Amino acid sequence: xxxxxxxxxxxxxxxxxxxxxxxxxAQPYVAVEAPPDNLPTFLTTDVLRDPKKRAVELxxxxxxxxxxxxxxxxxxQLESRFQSVAKTLYYDRALHxxxxxxxxxxxxxxxxxxxxxxxxxxxxxxxxCIADLGKTRSGNLALGIPNRAIATDxxxxxxxxxxxxxxxxxxxxxxxxxxxxIVKHYNEFLQKEVKDISNIENVLHLWRPIRIxxxxxxxxxxxIGYYDRKVTNPEREAAKERLREYFESGPGRECHIDHLYxxxxxxxxxxxxxxxxxxxxxxxxxxxxTYDIFGMKFEPNLQSHGxxxxxxxxxxxxxxxxxxxxxxxxxxFLQYFSDLGVLPLIAAQHxxxxxxxDPSRFAIDTAKKTQxxxxxxxxxxxxxxxxxxxxxxxxxxxxMNKKKNSSLTCIFGPPRSDIERQDLRQNKSIVNVLRECxxxxxxxxxxxxxxxxxxxxxxxxxxGESSAHKVSGPPFKPVIIIPFDANPRSGLLPDFLxxxxxx
Numbered sequence: 001x002x003x004x005x006x007x008x009x010x011x012x013x014x015x016x017x018x019x020x021x022x023x024x025x026a027q028p029y030v031a032v033e034a035p036p037d038n039l040p041t042f043l044t045t046d047v048l049r050d051p052k053k054r055a056v057e058l059x060x061x062x063x064x065x066x067x068x069x070x071x072x073x074x075x076x077q078l079e080s081r082f083q084s085v086a087k088t089l090y091y092d093r094a095l096h097x098x099x100x101x102x103x104x105x106x107x108x109x110x111x112x113x114x115x116x117x118x119x120x121x122x123x124x125x126x127x128x129c130i131a132d133l134g135k136t137r138s139g140n141l142a143l144g145i146p147n148r149a150i151a152t153d154x155x156x157x158x159x160x161x162x163x164x165x166x167x168x169x170x171x172x173x174x175x176x177x178x179x180x181x182i183v184k185h186y187n188e189f190l191q192k193e194v195k196d197i198s199n200i201e202n203v204l205h206l207w208r209p210i211r212i213x214x215x216x217x218x219x220x221x222x223x224i225g226y227y228d229r230k231v232t233n234p235e236r237e238a239a240k241e242r243l244r245e246y247f248e249s250g251p252g253r254e255c256h257i258d259h260l261y262x263x264x265x266x267x268x269x270x271x272x273x274x275x276x277x278x279x280x281x282x283x284x285x286x287x288x289x290t291y292d293i294f295g296m297k298f299e300p301n302l303q304s305h306g307x308x309x310x311x312x313x314x315x316x317x318x319x320x321x322x323x324x325x326x327x328x329x330x331x332x333f334l335q336y337f338s339d340l341g342v343l344p345l346i347a348a349q350h351x352x353x354x355x356x357x358d359p360s361r362f363a364i365d366t367a368k369k370t371q372x373x374x375x376x377x378x379x380x381x382x383x384x385x386x387x388x389x390x391x392x393x394x395x396x397x398x399x400m401n402k403k404k405n406s407s408l409t410c411i412f413g414p415p416r417s418d419i420e421r422q423d424l425r426q427n428k429s430i431v432n433v434l435r436e437c438x439x440x441x442x443x444x445x446x447x448x449x450x451x452x453x454x455x456x457x458x459x460x461x462x463x464g465e466s467s468a469h470k471v472s473g474p475p476f477k478p479v480i481i482i483p484f485d486a487n488p489r490s491g492l493l494p495d496f497l498x499x500x501x502x503x
Contacts, residue, residue: 441501
């Protein structure tokens with residue numbers, strides 16, 4: 001009953017009518033008021049002289065100002081990324097010439113940007129923590145948050161290239177104290193495992209990395225990676241037992257880990273790899289860890305970076321459902337990058353057909369585990385979709401079997417990691433499939449962060465083309481951009497969704 005009342009409120013026809021009216025009359029944005037006088041330092045001379053200060057300042061530039069002032073600054077920065085060619089080129093000087101031309105020629109196709117939706121929790125909020133082995137900017141080995149290297153800092157030696165730069169987790173106060181305690185104990189466990197910690201090859205040889213997932217009940221899943229390609233099965237089993245003993249009956253028991261998973265990895269890099277398996281070594285299997293979202297319990301996807309901020313996640317997904325204009329007899333709902341399957345499983349009882357697609361088989365299997373618990377979601381079709389041809393085949397089948405007057409609402413994203421520049425060719429193929437499908441009458445793109453490849457994706461959907469990236473099919477009309485501050489007190493730009501409609 002609770003879930004039904006929430007969902008009915010989410011997709012109220014009156015609300016949809018009001019939203020349509022609002023978006024159709026939206027005017028170009030008006031820049032927010034000037035930023036406060038007490039701006040964050042952004043690498044002042046003192047910060048530049050102190051490597052530790054510099055690392056913290058890069059990750060948490062807003063920690064010395066109020067949250068309201070932080071939102072104003074992020075709003076200005078977000079608008080600059082979208083609306084100013086000069087700013088876009090400044091943030092990425094290596095932008096491909098074809099994308100520069102595309103941005104210049106399509107700047108007029110941009111749409112209004114709404115004010116950032118704030119999150120209700122701004123301290124102790126993070127529900128995912130990832131730490132890895134690497135070097136700090138002062139040259140010491142540490143377990144911390146991956147922190148991208150900056151070429152102007154120093155010249156990297158061959159030894160440095162074996163380890164990423166990290167920001168020690170104790171230097172970042174936006175993580176939960178219990179997360180920091182777990183990472184601290186994992187570091188102590190590594191000190192015992194690796195006899196010569198000054199040798200990077202020894203440090204990185206077996207153990208890496210650690211990921212911590214937290215739900216609303218403050219229950220935790222901890223997944224610790226073990227690179228086992230060069231070890232025998234007895235050695236692996238012995239290492240697994242040492243890890244279990246340390247956190248179950250050794251010094252690490254004070255962490256009170258609810259579920260500890262041993263991650264058997266066939267690759268060291270990157271942090272998330274596909275060729276892996278998980279074995280639970282601590283915790284009761286009959287009391288699984290779940291995310292409670294919209295009154296339903298969802299299994300976590302250990303092959304993802306997790307949900308960093310549950311409050312912002314729920315707010316964004318509720319907004320998406322409000323804007324989908326779902327009709328039980330005529331709407332066909334599809335999400336690409338369905339991950340946990342939240343949107344398809346929630347929308348299932350309010351649409352005619354429902355699909356969840358994802359390039360990860362692990363994600364699809366995770367969504368199906370949740371689906372098994374709820375009989376009313378059995379009609380949702382989850383499929384692994386890794387190529388342009390797979391996506392096009394599924395859309396073609398939907399169109400062939402659709403009822404008269406049916407409409408397709410398509411959600412693209414959010415990807416589990418930012419779209420990288422090297423994936424532009426694949427993104428161009430996806431854009432072609434979306435634009436060539438005349439059946440799609442509403443498209444919502446969900447992204448995390450604003451990079452050149454994300455801008456390319458959005459511009460291409462709205463009609464942007466170049467000689468190097470030819471896109472066919474009728475374009476979509478961007479209606480509005482709605483940002484959500486999923487990473488308060490950090491230097492990360494807001495997550496956002498962009499609504500597209502057909503003319």
